[in-house]
Amino acid sequence: MSFPYISVNIDDDIDSKIEVDFNQPQRKLLAEAIALVNQAGRQRNEFSYMDALLSLRKALIIREKILGDEHPDVAVVYNNMALVYSAQGDYDKALEFYLKAFKIELAVLTDKHPYTINTYDNLKSVFLKTGKMKTALTTGLRPK
Helix, strand or coil: CCCCCCCCCCCHHHHHHCCCCCCCCHHHHHHHHHHHHHHHHHHHHCCCHHHHHHHHHHHHHHHHHHHCCCCHHHHHHHHHHHHHHHHHCCHHHHHHHHHHHHHHHHHHCCCCCHHHHHHHHHHHHHHHHHCCHHHHHHCCCCCC
16 A cells, blocks of 8 residues: 655744743643654654644754753654654655754763664664665764
């Protein structure tokens, strides 16, 4: 069975379409971010890629604002955004977001951490699909 897909790109203009009430307590906003990431997973599974990316972008805004740019939960959102792009066949965008996640994970987690290993495996999968595995290996893109 073959499923059609529509390529969706998110640009900087999307921020103007997303409203986040930062007057809410941070704990409530972080719970909302978790719900948005879960919702995005369901949307991705239903091939609603634009909706999934919108949910993830909102979760990213919340997490970056509260947790900072280099928090593992921010990397989780990047990884999930990459999964959406990969599902669409947009491997260049997928690589961009996997690399953002991987960079954070290597900086704040160990190379043996399950998140880091998962992102690395996702990167390998995209490199294999695009025929860029040799480039990845020669540039040192691998856990220690």
